[in-house]
Amino acid sequence: xxxxxxxxxxxxxxxxTDEQLRKGIEAMFFAYRGFTADPDRILADxxxxxxxxRAIHFIHRSPGTTVNNLLSILGVTKQSLNRVLRTLIxxxxxxxxxxKEDKRERHLHLTIKGAELExxxxxxxxxxxxxxxxxxGPVAVAGFRQVLEAMMDHDLRRHYDTxxxxxx
Amino acid sequence: xxxxxxxxxxxxxxxxTDEQLRKGIEAMFFAYRGFTADPDRILADxxxxxxxxRAIHFIHRSPGTTVNNLLSILGVTKQSLNRVLRTLIxxxxxxxxxxKEDKRERHLHLTIKGAELExxxxxxxxxxxxxxxxxxGPVAVAGFRQVLEAMMDHDLRRHYDTxxxxxx
DNA sequence: CTTGGAATGTCAACAAGGCTGACTTATCCT
DNA sequence: AGGATAAGTCAGCCTTGTTGACATTCCAAG
Numbered sequence: 132x133x134x135x136x137x138x139x140x141x142x143x144x145x146x147x148t149d150e151q152l153r154k155g156i157e158a159m160f161f162a163y164r165g166f167t168a169d170p171d172r173i174l175a176d177x178x179x180x181x182x183x184x185r186a187i188h189f190i191h192r193s194p195g196t197t198v199n200n201l202l203s204i205l206g207v208t209k210q211s212l213n214r215v216l217r218t219l220i221x222x223x224x225x226x227x228x229x230x231k232e233d234k235r236e237r238h239l240h241l242t243i244k245g246a247e248l249e250x251x252x253x254x255x256x257x258x259x260x261x262x263x264x265x266x267x268g269p270v271a272v273a274g275f276r277q278v279l280e281a282m283m284d285h286d287l288r289r290h291y292d293t294x295x296x297x298x299x
Numbered sequence: 300x301x302x303x304x305x306x307x308x309x310x311x312x313x314x315x316t317d318e319q320l321r322k323g324i325e326a327m328f329f330a331y332r333g334f335t336a337d338p339d340r341i342l343a344d345x346x347x348x349x350x351x352x353r354a355i356h357f358i359h360r361s362p363g364t365t366v367n368n369l370l371s372i373l374g375v376t377k378q379s380l381n382r383v384l385r386t387l388i389x390x391x392x393x394x395x396x397x398x399k400e401d402k403r404e405r406h407l408h409l410t411i412k413g414a415e416l417e418x419x420x421x422x423x424x425x426x427x428x429x430x431x432x433x434x435x436g437p438v439a440v441a442g443f444r445q446v447l448e449a450m451m452d453h454d455l456r457r458h459y460d461t462x463x464x465x466x467x
Numbered sequence: 468c469t470t471g472g473a474a475t476g477t478c479a480a481c482a483a484g485g486c487t488g489a490c491t492t493a494t495c496c497t
Numbered sequence: 498a499g500g501a502t503a504a505g506t507c508a509g510c511c512t513t514g515t516t517g518a519c520a521t522t523c524c525a526a527g
Binding site: 180181182207208210211214215230233234235236 | 483484485486487492493494495
């Protein structure tokens, strides 16, 4: 069946061509813009940016996480994170509690107000994701996740997997 | 077959849960970091950044494109693009030719030197993409593209489609 | 044919959010 | 007691986004 591009041989030949790979690269670029567009719009009205969104997301995801842990998840420097964290704490969106076991540590939690913002940001982002999932269907979604997971750096993949199954 | 998560009913119930959507969001976040990591490493050694990479990519992709067209593809202001473009032109990676029909326009082309950098950047990025594609397989790749395409903003999707099939 | 508006591209100045490096404070652990 | 670790801070830099003002060119209405 040499004419059917979906045949085994056709698949194995075509999906790794430079042309296919380049389309994948451009798809990532354009899709990521869409992915961040809705939260960005919400944040633009406040004095926050994408960095605040990321911090809020992962604090919500791992309540009580330490600054150090957040640092390695986000992959930024401590100074960068600290600037963001300081404004979030000052504005009463995030609470920093001295560690009970180890008093050097600070455990981060969202306040009610912080959880509200997290909710509105993730609602917006999930709405788009849901529409994309629905349009593409469950088989496509499984493939989407597989490729993304294979694309991650080893270290980030570890963080992703650690978060992955909590509460699933 | 109520126990098989891959059954029709299981699929249609599970792939749109908030939990599934949140995992997709995190997969996008971590995968995008991997996606840009290799070109970023190359660029860090020079005095360029990700913005230069994007400009070079799309000039390579659409030789002779105007500044205005590039602007709407990249979705930045013309001042932002101009700064990047100016350094690329000064360094002899990009050539800007006054339009023949409309002298207000500037048509952009990569020089030999520019094409060499483009090559090394896209080689690095394609290598990672190829490994991910190979690991996930052709069916997953098709799904990956479907979900990403459904996630794009309408305007960006138009640009993506316009680029999509040239030379494929 | 000229003149005014629209379009294209350039320059100047500023802000967000990355980065490095040096340092302090508090705490833990050997 | 003393080194290692967690967090926070200050200073200063770079990239890359922003807005506003401006020059050039085109085109169409008077």
